[in-house]
Amino acid sequence: MAKTASTIDWRDERYVVPDRPAIPFFPGDGIGPEVMAATLPVLDAAVQRAYGGTRAIDWFEVPAAGRAVAAGLDLLPARTLDTIRDHRIAIKGPTMTPVGSGHRSINVALRQALDLYANVRPVRYFPGVTAPVVNPAALDVVIFRENTEDVYAGIEYANGSDHARHLAGLLRDWGARIPDDAGLGIKVISRLKSRRLVRAAVRHALDKGIRRVTLVHKGNIMKATEGAFAAWGYEVVRQEFAGRAVPAGDLPHGTPPPDDVVVVDDRIADAMFQDLLLAPQRFGVLATTNLNGDYLSDAAAAQVGGLGVAPGANLGDGVAVFEPTHGTAPDIAGQGLANPGSMILTGALMLEVMGWTEAGTRVMDAFAATLRDGRMTRDLAAGRPGITVLTTGEFGQAVARRIG
Numbered sequence: 001m002a003k004t005a006s007t008i009d010w011r012d013e014r015y016v017v018p019d020r021p022a023i024p025f026f027p028g029d030g031i032g033p034e035v036m037a038a039t040l041p042v043l044d045a046a047v048q049r050a051y052g053g054t055r056a057i058d059w060f061e062v063p064a065a066g067r068a069v070a071a072g073l074d075l076l077p078a079r080t081l082d083t084i085r086d087h088r089i090a091i092k093g094p095t096m097t098p099v100g101s102g103h104r105s106i107n108v109a110l111r112q113a114l115d116l117y118a119n120v121r122p123v124r125y126f127p128g129v130t131a132p133v134v135n136p137a138a139l140d141v142v143i144f145r146e147n148t149e150d151v152y153a154g155i156e157y158a159n160g161s162d163h164a165r166h167l168a169g170l171l172r173d174w175g176a177r178i179p180d181d182a183g184l185g186i187k188v189i190s191r192l193k194s195r196r197l198v199r200a201a202v203r204h205a206l207d208k209g210i211r212r213v214t215l216v217h218k219g220n221i222m223k224a225t226e227g228a229f230a231a232w233g234y235e236v237v238r239q240e241f242a243g244r245a246v247p248a249g250d251l252p253h254g255t256p257p258p259d260d261v262v263v264v265d266d267r268i269a270d271a272m273f274q275d276l277l278l279a280p281q282r283f284g285v286l287a288t289t290n291l292n293g294d295y296l297s298d299a300a301a302a303q304v305g306g307l308g309v310a311p312g313a314n315l316g317d318g319v320a321v322f323e324p325t326h327g328t329a330p331d332i333a334g335q336g337l338a339n340p341g342s343m344i345l346t347g348a349l350m351l352e353v354m355g356w357t358e359a360g361t362r363v364m365d366a367f368a369a370t371l372r373d374g375r376m377t378r379d380l381a382a383g384r385p386g387i388t389v390l391t392t393g394e395f396g397q398a399v400a401r402r403i404g
Contacts, residue, residue, distance in 0.1 A: 006018045007087050010317075019054060023058070025092060026061060026062050026064040027061070027067070028064075028065050030330040033093065034334070035093060037392075038393055039340055039344050039347050040059055040347075042347065042366070042399050043351065043359070046360070047356065051359070064095070075106055076109050084319065084321065085114065088318060088320070090320075091346065094324055094327050114316055116147055116316040117197060117316055120312070120313045123142075123304060124141075125139060125304040125305070126305070127368070127371065131305045132302065139304055140280075143286045143296055143297045144285060145296075146229075146290050147290065147314060149189060151185070153187075155188065157183065187222070199240065201286075205245075211261075213284065213286075214264075214265055215266040215267070216288035217292065225289075229288075237264045245264055246263060248265035269292045273296070273299060276299070297312075310342055311348065315353070323346060324342035325346075326342050337378050337391070341367065345367060348360040366399045370395070375388045376388070
């Protein structure tokens with residue numbers, strides 16, 4: 001008798017997943033429906049092979065983005081948020097927010113409404129993919145980017161507005177030099193949110209046996225915000241991870257740390273970009289503020305071949321939404337040209353977070369094997385000889401057939 005689908009629970013800071021969880025999804029806009037359609041069968045195949053039919057996922061679509069608007073609903077309906085809260089884990093395709101319009105970004109709204117405070121992006125190289133650096137395989141990092149404040153706080157005022165004039169006047173009273181034609185934005189970095197982001201990054205390193213966490217910031221210039229992020233990060237390491245993690249500066253000079261201890265250091269953001277190019281093998285987990293993490297994650301993905309081979313997750317305490325790192329690419333939507341790789345790898349990351357590691361590993365291995373076979377979508381093939389160019393759907397089918 002088939003098991004009835006039920007919801008995922010959260011206990012002792014871990015997901016408790018039934019054998020047949022009900023998981024909501026929404027395809028998104030542009031190429032979203034295509035990459036989602038290519039992905040779900042891959043995940044189903046991996047779960048089937050890993051657990052011999054004793055586990056399965058019941059997928060169900062919830063309204064959001066363009067499909068919701070077409071049905072006369074909001075871009076992100078309240079009932080969709082409630083459903084994700086109730087079911088705890090969801091997966092989505094890329095969504096579009098018109099630049100300069102009054103519409104709020106669905107991604108930002110999701111992250112703030114559900115308090116998905118950690119944007120997590122693992123970046124590694126898959127053999128067979130063309131990359132712009134000499135040794136792309138040297139890069140294997142996981143970026144933890146704070147997901148709710150900094151530029152995502154959204155506190156800004158257009159030049160010429162009453163709010164901008166009032167705020168500029170207040171700042172001038174405090175000695176700041178503000179041009180009359182300036183737009184103003186406020187950078188928000190808090191102790192609570194900095195600490196919990198670093199806490200999540202260190203826990204991940206401990207869980208995965210990664211021995212280095214690097215705090216990335218611009219504290220040499222912005223000491224009260226970016227600098228405070230690093231200081232609060234070290235604070236949580238000393239207070240909560242004694243004996244398991246240690247700030248690099250607390251180690252006696254010339255003394256190597258124990259093999260089972262995570263070393264936490266920090267880098268200025270601009271130096272971090274250079275370090276990722278020149279010595280990527282030195283880094284394991286990067287923990288950083290929102291804007292720095294946005295730049296770093298895309299730059300790191302470029303080193304290994306682009307956003308099409310980089311997954312993404314938005315994690316909170318007891319709720320998570322998984323999404324690919326690329327955009328909606330409306331210019332190629334509906335043509336079978338989209339690369340579903342980021343979406344497929346995002347699904348693998350979801351399975352791992354659920355604790356279904358065996359299935360997640362199968363997805364990753366099948367994806368890598370498909371690329372090694374020389375079977376790729378147009379963007380990765382790039383006119384290379386000996387490559388079989390596949391459509392979006394064909395690539396998904398090829399990965400599903402490779403599930404071991």
